[in-house]
Structure formats: structure tokens, C-alpha cells
Amino acid sequence: MEFEEFEAQVESFRTERAGKQYPPGFQLFDSWTATDADLAEVEAELGTHLPSKYKRFMRVFGGGVFSFVELLPAKSPDGRSEDLLSVNTGIYAAPNFVAVAPVGTGDWWGFVSENGVCREQVSFLDHEEGSVQFDSADFYEFALTKGLRIGR
Structure with a gap:
């Protein structure tokens, strides 16, 4: 999927929800x-x-809440929140994996890194087993299916 198609899906999602009441x-x-x-x-x-x-x-939409998924910002906006560096260089950092979104159970969605390059695919890291499983073909697909719940 190209960015323009992805951006159109996001805009459609926002338009559908404009004016709705939320808690x-x-x-x-x-x-x-x-x-x-x-x-x-x-x-x-x-x-x-x-x-x-x-x-x-990340340059256009950024980290934080993206509807139904939380994304790590590149840099913490308040200096206290988790960000890409704090999560991926801390004691819980997984080798050859760049975590970008918490699942909420201690597990992470992110990218497998090989020879200094992350794969385009988004994978799921099971923190207990250390296993990594394919989740989405690329980040746009991930953001649509997990964040906007389109095409699940």
C-alpha cells in the first residue's frame, strides 16, 4: 500500500467519527x-x-494514541513517557527487535532488525517465550488493522 492510499483511509476514518461523543x-x-x-x-x-x-x-502522524493502538513516540514529548530509545535500550530490550507499540500484556509489536536494517514487516514479540511472529506486511497495514480496525 502506498502512503496516499493509507492517508485517504485515515481521513475517511476521521470523517466518519467527526462529531461523535466519546468518554x-x-x-x-x-x-x-x-x-x-x-x-x-x-x-x-x-x-x-x-x-x-x-x-x-512518524513524520506525518507521530506516536501516541492512533485510535485503538498506542505507538511509542520517537522522543518522549514530556521527558517522562516511554519512547523508542527508552524501550529499546533498557533492560527489557530484545536483541534484533525494535519495539514500536505495546500490546498491553508485556508483549510488543515492532520490527525485526538484521545487519543494521529493520524489515518492513511488523512482527509480534512474545516477551515470555522470546518468540517473534509475523503480524503485518508493513507499517501502514499494521496501523490500519490494529489502529483503525480496518480490514481485520
């Missing part, structure tokens, strides 16, 4: 966007190149 404090989207410099810093610190579709998503 107090509930947000459909955050917008903790990343700059090219933020993403370059993350790549340098992690020693891997992030997928191009993921980087474009």
Missing part, C-alpha cells in the same frame, strides 16, 4: 510527530535503519 479524556489521536533529526538519532542509537513507511508515518 471524557478519550482521544482518537495524539500527534507526537518526529523530525528527520529525531529519527536519525534513534537509528544511530539503536544501530539500525527503521523502515521507510514507518518513518514517513
Whole structure:
């Protein structure tokens, strides 16, 4: 899927939900966007190149809430929240895996990294077993199916 098609799906989702009532404090989207410099810093610190579709998503939409999924921002907007570096360099960091979204059970969605390059596919990391399973062909598919629940 190309970015323009993905962006049209997001806009359609937003239009459908415009004006609907949600519980107090509930947000459909955050917008903790990343700059090219933020993403370059993350790549340098992690020693891997992030997928191009993921980087474009982060520059346009950013981390935080993306409807039904929480995405790690490249850099914490408040200096206290988890971000790509704190999660992927901490004591729970998984080798050869870049976590980008918590599942909510201690497991993560993210990218397998081989020889300094992340795969385009989004995978699921089981924190107890350490096993990694394919989830989505690319980040746009992941964001649509998990975040917007389109095409599940």
C-alpha cells in the first residue's frame, strides 16, 4: 500500500467519527510527530535503519494514541513517557527487535532488525517465550488493522 492510499483511509476514518461523543479524556489521536533529526538519532542509537513507511508515518502522524493502538513516540514529548530509545535500550530490550507499540500484556509489536536494517514487516514479540511472529506486511497495514480496525 502506498502512503496516499493509507492517508485517504485515515481521513475517511476521521470523517466518519467527526462529531461523535466519546468518554471524557478519550482521544482518537495524539500527534507526537518526529523530525528527520529525531529519527536519525534513534537509528544511530539503536544501530539500525527503521523502515521507510514507518518513518514517513512518524513524520506525518507521530506516536501516541492512533485510535485503538498506542505507538511509542520517537522522543518522549514530556521527558517522562516511554519512547523508542527508552524501550529499546533498557533492560527489557530484545536483541534484533525494535519495539514500536505495546500490546498491553508485556508483549510488543515492532520490527525485526538484521545487519543494521529493520524489515518492513511488523512482527509480534512474545516477551515470555522470546518468540517473534509475523503480524503485518508493513507499517501502514499494521496501523490500519490494529489502529483503525480496518480490514481485520
